[in-house]
Amino acid sequence: MSDTMQGQPADGAQLINAAVDAFKARERDDAAYLLAKAIQMNPPLGGKWGSVSRMAATIGEVSLALEAARRQIQAQPTAENHLAYAQLLMQNGRADEAARQAAALLRQRPNDPAVLHFLATCQVQLGDHATAEANLRRAIALPTVALGAENAWHVIADIKKFAPGDPDIAQMEALLERIGTSEAHRQNRTVLLYALGKALDDAGETDRAFACFDEAARLQKIDSTFNAERNKAFVDAVVKGYDRAFIDSLPKSEEHSERPIFVLGLPRSGTTLVEQILVSHSQVADGAEANLFRPAAMAIPGYTPEEVRAAFSRPDGATLPTRIAKAYLHLADERFGKGVRFVDKTLNQTQYLGLIRQVLPGAKLIWLRRHPAGIAWSCYRTRFARGVDWTRSMADIAAYFRGQDRLHAHWSAVLGDDLLTVPYEALVDDPETWMRRIIAHAGLEWEDGVRDFHKTERAVTTASFAQVRKPMYASSKEAWKRYEDKLKPFFDAYGAG
Template sequence: MTVEEALRQAYAHWNAGQAPQAEQRCLQVLQVLPGQPDALHLLGLIAHAYGKPDLAIDYLRQACLPPTAPALYRSNLAEMCRQKGLLAEAEQHARRATEQEPQLVAAWSNLGIILQESGKFEAGLQCLERVAALQPENAEVFNNLGNTFVRLGRLDQAQESYARALTLHPSYAEAHSNLAYLLHDLGRYDEAIAAARQAIDINPQLTDAYFNLAQIEISRMRYAEAMRWIDALMAFAPQHVGALTARALLLLKADHLDQALACARQAVELMPNSANAHNVLGQILQALGQHDDAAGCFERAAALPGTVAEEALVSRALLRLESGDKEGASNAFAQVLERFPGSVRSMAARADTKTYRADDPDIAAMEAALVQARKPSLSQQMSLHFALGKAYLDTHDSERAFLHLNQGNALKRATFAYDAGAISTWMCSIGDAFVPALMDKFKHAGAPSARPVFVLGMPRSGTTLVEQILASHPGIHGAGELGALRHAVDAAGKFPDALLHWGSEDFAAIGRNYLARTERIAPDALRLIDKMPSNFLYAGLIPLILSGARIIHCRRDPVDTCLSCYSKHFAGEQGFAYRLDELGIFYRDYQALMERLRQVLPADRLLEVDYESVVDDLERQARRMIAFLDMPWDEACLQFHQTRRVVRTASVSQVREPIYATSKGRWHRHAAQLGPLLAALGMDLPAGPTA
């Protein structure tokens, strides 16, 4: 048999679906002619089909070594490099293929996709438009054009391209999946879910469709549903890097940091050149307090080809802000804008680092971004509205501030379901559960430890300020907002219903669970502050599970508190905060619950601190809190704004400054905009020029 005959047989076997026989013939050819390009090319295709991408790339690299290697081989190598995340090499091979054979549609198509994934959108668009001109009935090219238009923010053209692709090929699963991604960006979640499900019905193993469904559910804060889709994807693609990074982010949101870290590290190991994997790993390391390593991940993500460089650079800037390096953060944001002029993400993210003046150029730039023909994505629109709301509050332009705050809050509120009545009923049931008899019966049941200190209350009520003051003491560590208490309680049963069935050992077990979750945090600290505001829901339970724990309840003027909540685009779940009436209802429910718990909590375990009192007399209140924690006084508590520690809350900028009284009674100048909130709080709209 000649080499030519062996190769013909090899390709015939391959086309007939007989991969083992095809592989055998190719290996026989290579025994006679090592480096024979056609045999190496086919071996590469076989390896790729069997899920061995590294081996496939190795074969194709060898196949493309001769200058006379066909352009198709270089085009196929480019696509395999793209799938492996080797975008720079992929672009090199694809360009060589187009130069070698200018009419090779596959090469232009591959180059367009590679350029798109590298963030070179305009260049990618030119390639794909060339393919469309060569093959106007090719549904695939219109699908790829849609993807590029999405990246360019030309969403109307993207939708038209996907529609053209689906007209040409109604059962094109990838186009249905990509349309789902676009509809998600437009905030049309129900339609997006339907499109992604249709893609899965057509192709049950289309990984992107599962991934898109997970992203949609994450945007709706339905994390359990998102994890269900990721689990379904990983059932048949356990090493899908996108799925691993999505799982890592979901585990991060659930405070399962060790599992999240393992997922992210696996993703990076599988695809070392994935910018997104490095970016997600950075976010998890940041949550774990490993800030130097996190910064390295963000810098690596920004240096790699892809579309996440801007996000990674913003994350690096925010990391510096959280670490107390305000000047470094400011410079880092400036670097983002230098590399990405007009970066909406950067301008919105740095809003809390500055006090705006009316002539601040960021205001005009953000306003322009909202009205341009190429609208930002829904999430970016939200960020811009909140940033502009903050800017106009700074400049005392109440009307414009609430024009943007109302729009930003409405966009956010439309992304999830929230039942204010159900929440009211639940919070009332918590108050009903903690009766004096229960508190007396189990008052000595809890795990004994004087280390935990719970600083709780409504968000934006001064909890971060109190933590910063206390954490300036050398014997006290501020751990930030921990989810440990919620997880410990959830592991024991449904709260508060399960209280009826718990005995002394159950309460002690929850306490031990909490201590186990926090023991590795600053183990030498005599006091550990858990500053999760929503722990007020468990305030009645704390003395029963941790007999030595202390609670500091932060209070602030109700309207100032609610206004501050309404002006923040929270990173976490604060479903009550995005409508003024629902915000007022929630505040009253919180107030009623704390009033009931105040009657049954041990007096020596509860200290209530008013934000306004701290502003008026810092030293007196600081000494009062330190004494309550049974710690010796330290003057560093009065210089809290100079304490270098990580702060990961919406108040990150405020606690770096000395106390000012400007935030007291701030709501009065905006009273005319707060009618629904005041009504829900049972207050009348004040009369006078302000109203």
């Protein structure tokens, strides 16, 4: 990679423009190199450092993204830029530092609801629920919050167990009435419906709880981009063409690292529980929905056999698997620490498991399976911020599940013993047996401390943050049965496939 433009030394702004061009051309490594050189030159970009930070974060370069965010603060030391920096820290596994940044900002702006909410979110991830709830209630009490209190209520609902007659339920109901049903406040209403539904579910009011979840899903469905036919066509292509012969015909990766442990499966299927079990082992540093593989493999525009074959047929295709692997492990170093073992449980990696195996043949693979009704109900009642559009209708959930069932059967046949399937119900019924199998499959020696996985202190960012801080319990297995009659549209659609 040259640092000159048309025969002249490049300045920082030119390098950033060249990085943008490399990004558009899906040349991740070139974009990262150019951004690093530009940041080193420190051109006077002012507020444009924020764009540099976002681009670096998109390609997984955490250190570059954070440095660019710091430059933005130096140029424009606003509360918004400080908060953006803290959010970037939290998104990349640095919850402790994010909380310290938010606490410092709160001392300057004690009545800023955005800062209070963000600090509380950090505290929830770190397990300090009492302090988080106190900060959220401070935000709700601010006169400037008005209709914006629904976000605070949503977090409170996640961390609190409600009883019948709880006065918080009445407060949420009153706020819901004030929000109304206008399009302008649709997102506010959606968030609060999820919070109120959870509270009513805790209180045993299943009919009213379901009505809240159902309305929230319908309101979110308006913005959904999930297409069941397109999803089926993708699964058809993978099942038909991504077999062992196809894999064997592709270039081989020279990177055989066993550092990554991929935990696969649908959201709410027990993946966070297995992640917590694994990171409770002394040889596993941490885990997260890190989303590192997609930026590492951005040279490959799609994951059907045809698209993968086209990428590997380029003039530089023979070395592409190794280059993707090295990029992925570099990004893992950025996120988890250099050279450590880690858990990657990013959603949707079942879609390109064959490519993962091609690029990282030494990685360990674990797939969680759970009764479909349990996952369907848990997904339908959960507010996913982005990227899980198929959770917003019973028919879409059923269509997506049918595709995942086919992918699991396919990859199980293709990968054989390389893929460990863990039934969630069996795990909670017989944890000792299954925890030992999980640890052994990861290539680790058993440690008795793994049994106390719920005592492992770490930031947990998914919707399962509360469950993994408790000992193993089986009550969640059949929580869906209280809503069995309401799930009939799912059962009808799932069975019709």
